[in-house]
Amino acid sequence: MLKAQQLTLAVLVNAALISTAFASEQSESKGFVEDAEGSVLFRTGYIKRDKQDVNRGDDTSSFAQSAIVKLESGFTQGVVGFGANVVGDGSFKIGENKHAGNGMIPRETLNGKENSGDTYDHWARGGASVKARVSNTTVEYGTQVLDIPVLASNTARMVPEYFTGVLATSHEVENLEVIAGKFTKNQYSDQINSDGNDLDRAVVWGAKYKFNDQLNASYYGLDSKNALDRHYINANYTIPLAEKRSLNLDFSGYHTEWDKAASTYSSSLGDTNVDGRSNNLWSLAGTLNQGAHSVMLAYQQNTGNTGYDYGSNADGAQSIYVANSYLSDFIGNHEKSAQVQYNLNFADYGVPGLNWTTAYVYGWDIKTVKNGVETSDDAKESEFFNQVKYTVQSGFARDASLRLRYSHYRADQAYNDVYMADTNELRVFLDIPVKLF
Secondary structure (H helix, E strand, C coil): CHHHHHHHHHHHHHHHHCCCCCCCCHHHCCCCCCCCEEEEEEEEEEEEEEECCHHHCCCEEEEEEEEEEEEECCCCCCCEEEEEEEEEEEEEECCCCCCCCCCCCCECCECCECCCCCECCEEEEEEEEEEEEECCEEEEEEEECCEECCEECCCCCCCCCEEEEEEEEECCCCCEEEEEEEEEEEECCCCCCCCCCCCCCEEEEEEEEECCCCEEEEEEEEEECCCEEEEEEEEEEEEEEECCEEEEEEEEEEEEEECCCCCCCCCCCCCCCCCCCEEEEEEEEEEEEECCEEEEEEEEEEEECCCCCCCCCCCCCCCCCCCCCCCCCCCCECCEEEEEEEEEEHHHHCCCCEEEEEEEEEEEEEEEEECCEEEEEEEEEEEEEEEEEEECCCCCCCCCEEEEEEEEEEECHHHHHHCCCCEEEEEEEEEEEEECC
């Protein structure tokens, strides 16, 4: 593991010293103020989870309003450019939200236990970072929103999940992106504490290469102290078939090994202190695109002695870059799952900006363990998913969007007992972006 990290850092350092055949990002810098950008995203969000099993707790309903601010300076001119970024959010709940959950609204401390009391009426979070750039290599230190398959910030709630640390990103070789970083704090979307997930130390590294307009591939790794080691690979290939017709093939895979001290969810193993927990999760998806229409077929599978767990070890609550991920991620122990998805872009029918996606996923062959006892080796789950999204294309409200999403989730009792209850989930999000400068 250490050798892989050292190799990646060596590539970054050496690449920064090599004169490349294409233009340097830093040489094109216009200045700290001249390249600055600022925006505010006003988000109104509502999530309701209607649980069909009264023995699995109350329904959860969350309704709130947020403003997410993002300020990014340019880089000063010169061989080495310097800059700074600021990210933050302010929110307030709408209504009582007494049964709020869903990762949306933070709760007050009750009896010494964080996030267990009444919901906050209003709250604010955020942070800043500094950055430097040499040639086509940028290093940023501070509060960041990450989009790395092995350490990804959740951006599907009211406000984003934040990580604090340093990340180097290099584009010294044309069509190649190399990253390496270290993070020491993790704040989930519904947490006030800037290290609410008690991250010790997470080291990430990886690379993404574009072979040509049709084929690209990537690899990323994560070493999270006293938690887990995780590796991710992806290959994406698009085959042109005819005018407005193409076939896209996508393969994604994770290998995870947990430390004994790591957390895990109950469907993985009954004893959370078992040593030697490991999982392989992979998916293969084929998507046929024909003009406004696309149809995807996907297969996903788990092997190992536990299911694929993510988020609970401060490893990013969106670190699930596989095909069969909706309300359920179909990641149970030994689970196999298959999906059919249909997408319609209404632009060809005179309504640009309107998009509809529907999908059905079925999972089977799940091993479940409750209180240390195996309860099934063939548990099942399924989800029917629908989403409609409209994005304004022009005018004063350009880029504003309204998204309505509904999931109908069902599982047999063995999986209900260890994963989640049968649930009807509704999400409504209205996003209004405002460009400041």
